[in-house]
Amino acid sequence: MISQALIADQLPEIRSWYEHLHAHPEFSFQEKETASYVFARLQEMGLQVHQIPQNAVMGFLSVPNAKSTIGLRAELDALPLHEQTGVKYASKNAGAMHACGHDLHMACALGAAKLLAAHTSDLKHNILVVFQHAEEKIPGGAKDVIASDFFKEHKPDVMLAMHSFPDLKAGEAGFRSGPYMASGDEIDVHIKGPGGHAAMPHKTVDTVLTAGQVLVALQQIQSRFIPTEIPSVLTFGNICAESVMNIIPREVLLEGTFRTMDESWRKKALKNIKKIVENTATAAGADAETVVRPGYPAIKNNEAVTPKLQDIAINLLGNRKVHSLPLRMTTDDFGYYAQLIPSAYFRLGVADSNGRSPGLHTPEFLPNATALETGVKLLVQIIQEY
Incomplete structure (x- = not known):
């Protein structure tokens, strides 16, 4: 199993990826530089990498003797906001900002991919990491990914998505089985x-x-x-x-x-x-x-998959730091995956130790620094143990 110490050793590099992605946001259907950056990182890790014309990048990690595949979705696109966080790695693209945590999701997915690619002997499943374009803008990018030959060839048996959540503190996570988000x-x-x-x-x-x-x-x-x-x-x-x-x-x-x-x-x-x-x-x-x-479409979390992920999170973070989520009327095109594949969309806390955080889609939004480590640990643990 990949140790917590090994994850800690990789954090400076993962943090550098996060800061680069945060500083260079791009709008939906325009994520060319972001896609190129992610493509290069996945190639360095030795994954089989493919990019579709609409910008989405997919990396496939083949595991010896694996008979199934776990998919993980992260998002490439940013929002039309003028950042007001004041951090040194703030957006360099005027009027564009990663105000929904997509930079954090990408960095966590890249970090997990690198660690898992170096320790395939610990894995039971192949891994397909999807860095999807245009989550923020209808018609969304999920349908383009699903229609691609690369996705069809490596179609996951289970699909996962982790998303930032200001209502929970960094170091915490949230899950809900069954209906979760609206159309x-x-x-x-x-x-x-x-x-x-x-x-x-x-x-x-x-x-x-x-x-x-x-x-x-x-x-x-x-x-x-x-x-x-x-x-x-x-x-x-x-x-x-x-x-x-x-x-x-x-x-x-x-x-x-x-x-x-x-x-x-x-x-x-x-x-x-x-x-x-x-x-x-x-x-x-x-x-x-x-x-x-x-x-x-609405997101319905698979009622067989989700409780297993929640149990893994409890073992990693502790019972008090894993929460049951209420219904939300927000939307995400992850619903297209959930219609097709047994799926789970879960939440990563990003608020400070007092539970304070600007909301998603605001110019002040910035995940707490410790959320990055928790996100990587959680993804690695889930993919190893599922």
Whole structure:
């Protein structure tokens, strides 16, 4: 077994990888330099390495006599934020930042790959490490990876993903069997009319008022249509009329998101949303168009795989540092892997010893320094013992 002392010896190099990746973030579908950096590190370790045109990089470690494969997914892409952490290795790419921990995930996956590649005699399974592009932007990169010949050739029997979690302290981890994260579809509602003078609404159609009626009517999706046992959220975060106080605009745009834990209900809900929009607009004399951009599927953690990983984490970290996670309405395109392969998506604590941490997707987000070591240890232990 790979010792904790050996992992500690490798940490300075792993830390240097993390700082480089943090300092050079790239947006979804633009991760060319990040992919090249990861590709080079995997080659140095002796893995069979492949890159697909969309930027994802995969490394395959063949283990003598292994009859199965464990897959591990990390993400390449960053977010459009101006970093405000003040660290010496802060982003060198203005307006881009690793504010979701993807740099940490990559460094942990690279560190685990290097340690495991040097100790294949301790392994029972082959390993496929996937550094996936475009997790942050619909349609996501997971489907490109899954469709690639390299992934099909080395298709894992189990797929894993570890993700930063500011709600837990560094040195802690979290797991949940069964449904864990929601699907996430983007919805644009266009309310249209002839437009006109605000002082004469009787001569036109009030698209702003109609948009308000549509918003209120759509809350029936949650209060009346969704089975009470299925968590769901319908939220509109933007209303755009592009008008002034004395003009009724010809069009009002509503932008929102629908999220749920149930794939069959998801399809029904989207049909109901379109129906409510059309009927409400028609009643007001307006026209309406609903555009749905399909997002990621819900993540259901395999109920045979996940408890085994949790037990391994407890043995490594201690019972008090391994937590059961609540449901989350956030999304991740790891759901595509989970639909195809028995999978587990688990959490790595990144807060300080007092439990303080800026949230994910904020310009101040920075994992606690000790989270890197815990992440590498956890991945190595899980892959060795599973």
